[in-house]
């Protein structure tokens with residue numbers, strides 16, 4: 231079978247390879263039956279026995295985790311042990327059985343009711359607990375039906391565990407020596423399952439259509455950039471095996487440069503920042519040597535909930551990230567939804583071409599209430615650190631002007647209300663459309679900084695839907711057309727002396743280091759796991775070399791030529807096998 235590449239969302243860094251084990255989800259469903267009066271006592275007894283067994287399984291899991299997992303994760307299991315005795319849950323289930331529901335239905339209905347209640351709470355922390363209650367309910371359900379726990383003791387070689395979604399306790403029960411990687415369809419970067427996968431050091435990717443995977447199929451999972459390769463060729467397997475061994479050794483060496491500056495040999499400094507999707511991730515970005523946050527994707531605060539987050543909720547989230555970073559810049563991007571990111575309560579009509587439609591800044595400019603709430607929260611959060619505000623998906627000058635007018639309006643409102651904010655907030659835009667790159671000189675006159683979104687810039691320049699697997703091989707950020715637009719944007723920024731950055735995936739690729747260093751970028755923002763690799767590459771080159779290299783790359787005529795050329799240049803400095811980007 232031919233090798234296939236899928237692209238998902240990176241959850242936990244590293245490369246893992248093995249045979250797929252599909253974890254079939256238990257249909258957690260009620261039967262809709264009723265039980266007679268005389269059966270109810272027996273049903274109650276069945277439930278009590280299941281409750282006892284589920285609790286014992288959980289206690290065993292906790293015991294096993296002690297010494298293997300950090301205290302934070304053991305705390306999750308302790309919380310589950312409390313939940314499994316919660317009168318709201320257990321008492322509620324017993325009550326339903328006493329009213330004539332079979333134990334199975336009572337467990338499902340009570341769990342769903344409590345989960346829905348938690349999901350609708352405004353506090354994001356409490357909402358995340360909905361997963362925990364479901365986890366506990368599922369334990370009771372499995373114990374009742376005699377379904378065994380996920381047991382990998384019989385597996386002889388590391389497996390790639392694939393599931394629609396993993397519960398936190400399922401993840402906590404995994405052993406890194408048995409599980410090479412995790413692939414799921416669902417699961418956010420802040421879910422407990424993702425936090426635990428990171429703590430265990432198991433590479434994980436979500437957002438993958440599990441239907442594409444089969445039991446025993448071989449797979450490679452790249453947790454740094456979200457790539458999953460199915461049926462890898464023997465050549466890919468051998469290459470990956472060598473990469474995994476090499477990378478483990480190289481990664482160890484990186485720890486020694488955490489506190490060294492990100493600068494070229496001739497002392498030209500570039501800031502290396504982290505991309506995050508929740509305030510909690512700022513800690514990790516900082517620990518990975520990030521000297522700022524170059525992209526906080528705020529749309530995740532708006533997802534999986536019935537209405538938009540309030541000004542206070544947003545203020546909390548932004549302030550948290552700012553406080554974590556202290557005097558280091560935090561670039562917070564205003565709401566970027568539409569395209570592939572759906573938000574049901576915004577009722578965006580179905581569109582033929584969502585990526586060319588009503589998304590990001592377009593939607594914000596037409597939803598003044600929604601936009602103003604976010605801008606007010608951003609402004610108010612600015613007293614806690616060094617905030618930069620960034621507008622996405624700009625294609626015309628008037629959009630920037632209108633967005634800035636809205637920002638002024640939010641400032642005026644806050645002034646009237648006596649609420650404070652920093653007077654020196656930098657305001658910038660993302661360069662993600664060819665139009666913006668082509669008029670970058672004019673745009674630069676309006677803003678304090680640019681950050682190039684190479685993911686969208688590539689999609690729009692090459693007319694390749696970034697989410698469509700079918701056209702994946704046409705998507706390449708190293709295409710000369712994209713590179714020339716990047717160079718043009720750099721010229722525009724330099725003409726007005728504004729700060730120039732990049733926050734698309736390309737920023738984390740070692741092959742791109744000569745491009746950004748050579749074009750005089752000020753900052754590169756990437757997945758935190760990539761920061762130290764890029765710092766090492768930067769510290770190995772000179773700015774003169776980077777300038778000469780990018781000048782030659784810009785004159786080439788295909789993405790393949792550019793890649794081959796850059797690879798040859800970089801190989802002389804850092805051999806491919808020692809580079810963190812397994813893809814390039």
Ligand code: PEP
Nearest residue numbers: 662683684685686733734
């Ligand atoms: C980009 O388009 O490169 C970018 C960073 O934004 P997103 O990936 O969130 O669209």
Ligand code: MG
Nearest residue numbers: 662683685686
């Ligand atoms: Mg984008």
